[in-house]
Amino acid sequence: MKQTVIGLTLAILPLTCVAAPESYTFDPYHTFVHFGVDHNDFSTIWGRFEKCSGKFSIDLQAKTGTLEVIVETGSVTTGDSVRGNRPRSRDEHLRSADFFNAVEFPRMRYKAGSVKFNGDAPAELRGDLTLLGVTRPVTLMLDRWKCAPHAVTKRWICGGNAVGTLKRTDFGMKWGVPATGDEVKILVTFEAFRD
Amino acid sequence: MLPFLAGLVASAVLAPLRLAGLAAVAGFATAVYLVVGFEFSPMTTVRKAMLLGLVAPVIGVAADVAFKPTRFAAPLIALLSAAASVWVFLAVLRQKEIAQAVLLGGGVGAYVAWLVVWMLALRDDSVRAGAASLALGLGTGVAAVFAASATLGLYAMALGSASGAFLLVQMLTGRRTFAGVAFTLTAGLLAGLLGAATYHLAQLPWFVLPVMALVPLAARVPVPAKWPVWGQATGISVLPLAVAAAACFLVWQSSRGSPG
Numbered sequence: 001m002k003q004t005v006i007g008l009t010l011a012i013l014p015l016t017c018v019a020a021p022e023s024y025t026f027d028p029y030h031t032f033v034h035f036g037v038d039h040n041d042f043s044t045i046w047g048r049f050e051k052c053s054g055k056f057s058i059d060l061q062a063k064t065g066t067l068e069v070i071v072e073t074g075s076v077t078t079g080d081s082v083r084g085n086r087p088r089s090r091d092e093h094l095r096s097a098d099f100f101n102a103v104e105f106p107r108m109r110y111k112a113g114s115v116k117f118n119g120d121a122p123a124e125l126r127g128d129l130t131l132l133g134v135t136r137p138v139t140l141m142l143d144r145w146k147c148a149p150h151a152v153t154k155r156w157i158c159g160g161n162a163v164g165t166l167k168r169t170d171f172g173m174k175w176g177v178p179a180t181g182d183e184v185k186i187l188v189t190f191e192a193f194r195d
Numbered sequence: 196m197l198p199f200l201a202g203l204v205a206s207a208v209l210a211p212l213r214l215a216g217l218a219a220v221a222g223f224a225t226a227v228y229l230v231v232g233f234e235f236s237p238m239t240t241v242r243k244a245m246l247l248g249l250v251a252p253v254i255g256v257a258a259d260v261a262f263k264p265t266r267f268a269a270p271l272i273a274l275l276s277a278a279a280s281v282w283v284f285l286a287v288l289r290q291k292e293i294a295q296a297v298l299l300g301g302g303v304g305a306y307v308a309w310l311v312v313w314m315l316a317l318r319d320d321s322v323r324a325g326a327a328s329l330a331l332g333l334g335t336g337v338a339a340v341f342a343a344s345a346t347l348g349l350y351a352m353a354l355g356s357a358s359g360a361f362l363l364v365q366m367l368t369g370r371r372t373f374a375g376v377a378f379t380l381t382a383g384l385l386a387g388l389l390g391a392a393t394y395h396l397a398q399l400p401w402f403v404l405p406v407m408a409l410v411p412l413a414a415r416v417p418v419p420a421k422w423p424v425w426g427q428a429t430g431i432s433v434l435p436l437a438v439a440a441a442a443c444f445l446v447w448q449s450s451r452g453s454p455g
Contacts, residue, residue: 087450088343088398096344097241097396104240104286104396133237172239174231175346 021059024158024192026069028053031190033071037168038181047078047094056192058115058122058158065115065122069188074102098175105132112140121145125162131171140164140188150193159191197229198222202357206364206372213259215321215361216378219328220252222357223385226350240396241346243283244388248350251384255377272376273312276384277304283388287395299395306404307387313411314383321374322365322424326432327414328358328382334407334439335390341446344397351389358382362432366425383411400449406442413438 034048054069073095080090095102112127122142129138145160164186169177198221205221227233227245235242258268281288281300288296310331317324332355339348365372390407393399413434418427 083450085451087341087447092343092398093345096398097239097392098344098346101239101241101396103290106290133239172231172234172237 021057021062021064023055023057023195025195026052026054026056027157027191027193030159031192032188033069034187034189036185036187038183040179044185045078047076047091049073050075050077054110055195056112060120063115063117065112065125067110067112067115067125067127069110071108071110072106073100073108074106076100076102099173101132108132110138110140129166129171132173134171136166136170138164138166138186140186156194157191158194160189162186162188162190196356198225198353199356199360201225202360203364205357206361210364210372213373213375214256214377215364215372216255216259216375216381217252218357218361219354219378219381219385220249222353222360223248223350223381225357226353230346230349240283240286240392244385244392245350247279247283247388248381248385251381252377255375255380258380259373259375259377269312269315272315272380273308276311276380276387277308279384280304280307280388280391284391284395302401302404303391303395306391306408307384309408310387310390310411311380311383314379314386315376317411317414318375318379321372321378322362322428323414323431324374324379324382325358325362325365326428326435327411328378328386329355329362329432330410330414330435330439331355331382331386331407332358333436334410334442335386335393337439337443338399338403338407338446339389339393339397341443341450342393342397342399344393347389347393347397351386354382354385354389362428366428369424371424398450399446403442403445403449406445407439409438410435 031052032048033052034046036044036046039045049071051072052069054067056065056067058065076094077091078094083089094100108129108131110127110129112125114126115122116124122145124142125140127138128135140162141164142160142162147156147158149155150157166184166186167182168184169182202218202222206215206218209215209217235246280303284300284303288300291299314324314327317327332351336348336352336355339351361378390404394401394404414431416431416434418430422430
């Protein structure tokens, strides 16, 4: 009996090693959260957050994964950070209580616990975004995904793009609607090194 | 415009009931309804300030109707207002180092208490109270817009315009009305909290607040008692508005041309 148990354990052990989830940490220099908002029905203004961090784990055999991203709201920029002759720039306005309220809510968090796969690649992330103290479900679609050794460092790296939308009023960010659109397009471009 | 109309209607209709002081909250509540609506979850700093602004006139009416104001009442209410203001900014203060949190919390409490105590001192003079609240509201509002927060700016300007309506009704009728704690507590507390919120959550330079704090004192400028009400209102309003304008000029000057 004892020999059977040992034998089975040894037989299963390699399989569990293969199926074990791999953990990745986002490369802050190549991971950015972008957002686009309609402006007065004329154009889409795009901005991004300069600072974010996070990790994800993925199990390609079991086709499961989890992800957590933390975004520093004070790092928001839309390319308008100089006041010039105005009393404030657009980026300063975005940091104020009218929008991201960065002093009171310095971080927003996206946490996904459900990943759908399309073949061998993750295709859809279902998670919760916490912004301005409000948590709402947000789904992101992965439209690009690749894992390979890094060209220079040779470290194993995964990267891709994820897109989604949300309504900012769902999070209590109501200033300027509808002139400044309610629907926010999200584009996350990311690269992450295996831990 | 609508907060002004709300203040005008409240002042005119409620004056015979000695409740014209509710004009301040009528204007403020109209602005809240129009800008974001009455939502209190999650309880953010701005929403806490909103809540206190709506609760203040209830306490004020109760004080005006039920209690005989004593000389200890104003400092006591100011002290409670200071404590409430620390509660309002707790989420912001918690993120600071202890020494900085104590300094900022103390500063907020002192600013709010100062405005409340000096506004309460004007509760029996509806013209001076109206002039002070007009200048505090408009000044804080314009300063908030310069300091990058339109929401806080609109709230404060709503207080200012409703106070202007409160003053205008007295000027047009030629009769002083009753301000009481309902008006002065609402005005002092709201102006204090909105000014402090603009400092914490937007980019109001700290040195603007001590200048703005001089507004209720400026409303004590002497004017001849024999002047008609409209003349007194005009004469008294000049200095507080000038002080508020000076505060706004400081915000404008400090922000112009500097990087974001």
